[in-house]
Every structure is written in C-alpha cells, then in structure tokens.
Amino acid sequence: xxxxxxxxxxxxxxxxxxxxxxxxRLPPPAWRASRNRLLTVMSVLLLAGSGCAEQTQQxxxxxxxxxxxxxxxxxxxxxxxxxxxxxxxxxxxxxADALIRAHERGVDVKVLGEADENVPGGINYxxxxxxxxxxxxxxxxxxxxxxHDKFAIIDSGIVLTGxxxxxxxxxxxxxxNLVVLVASRTAAAFEEEFEYLWSYGVE
Numbered sequence: 170x171x172x173x174x175x176x177x178x179x180x181x182x183x184x185x186x187x188x189x190x191x192x193x194r195l196p197p198p199a200w201r202a203s204r205n206r207l208l209t210v211m212s213v214l215l216l217a218g219s220g221c222a223e224q225t226q227q228x229x230x231x232x233x234x235x236x237x238x239x240x241x242x243x244x245x246x247x248x249x250x251x252x253x254x255x256x257x258x259x260x261x262x263x264x265a266d267a268l269i270r271a272h273e274r275g276v277d278v279k280v281l282g283e284a285d286e287n288v289p290g291g292i293n294y295x296x297x298x299x300x301x302x303x304x305x306x307x308x309x310x311x312x313x314x315x316x317h318d319k320f321a322i323i324d325s326g327i328v329l330t331g332x333x334x335x336x337x338x339x340x341x342x343x344x345x346n347l348v349v350l351v352a353s354r355t356a357a358a359f360e361e362e363f364e365y366l367w368s369y370g371v372e
Contacts, residue, residue, distance in 0.1 A: 225352035237333045237347040238340040241321065242267040248323050251277040253363045255318040258286060258334040259296045269303040281363065281370055283316045284309035308370025322360050326353045
C-alpha cells in the first residue's frame, strides 16, 4: 500500500454533515460520557471518509530549558483577535500581564480556571484577582471534579497545550512540556470545548 502524502488538501465539513452535538442535549455532568463517545465516532468517520488532512505546523518545548512561559507570552502578545485559556493552576504574573495587555488592546480574552483554587489561599486566587481587576473576563469551571485542562487558543488558529501549568514552578523547576500547534481544525476542536466549558462557568 502506498504511503499517504505528508499533507493532503485541507477540507471542510459542512454543517449539514455534522451530527447533533451531545452538549446541546445534556447538561453536566451527564454530558461527558455520551459526548466523548459521539466525538470519537465522528472523528473516525471524518478521518475515514474525508480523504484529506490538515496542514499543520508543530513545535514541542520541554521546560525549564525551553522557556515555556516566554513562548506562551510571545503568542499572547502577537494575538490580534482572541485568546481563550483553560488552565488548572495559575500563579505566573508575567503570563497574567500578557493577558491583560491583550485585553487592553481590544483582543477577546477569556480565562477559565479551576474553581477550588480560586478561594482565599488557593493557588489561583491572586492571579484571578489581578485579571479581574483589569477587566479580563474570568470564570470558574463548574465541574464538581477537577478541571485539569491546560490550553490556550490564539486567534482561532494556534493551540498551546501540554503538561505546562501557568506557574513559576512549571516554568523554572518542573519537567514540563508545551506543544504549539498551528492548525485551524485542531484549534476549532479546542475552541468548541472551551466555549462549552465557558458556557457552564461561574463568574
């Protein structure tokens, strides 16, 4: 069998071809299991039937050597349309400052965090206060378990994700990874997940 080409032509899936989203029918927490099964089936069908693949650019960083926070800040500072963040733990003031700068220049910035850490003495409490005082929209996740996501979507086309939490420990001491994906369809999947979590978030 011939090997597939490195890049096949990009394709779009028409709205009519998409199955109804489980999230439109099920509130949390019951939506999770059914929705995961649906998305898995949809992914298999799309990959099997589309005959196309997305062209992507990929970069892997391993911290502390590769400067994960610096790379993330560079992408935030370059954003022109939107920066949507879902992050479990957030103590890095330089990243918060970058999000505030983006908000001040008119970028649509939204930050979703773990509710259990946004309490006095919690890991995220100070950074949430900093963001909120600058007018950056922030919501706590409503999942009764842990919201352990760590991703940012820049301008609906770039995803930064991995083990990297937005903390000085992650940036300076821990063994962490941050993957940068320039991929519009992948970004759209992350954006869909973010908007769903955001819709159930608590201000």
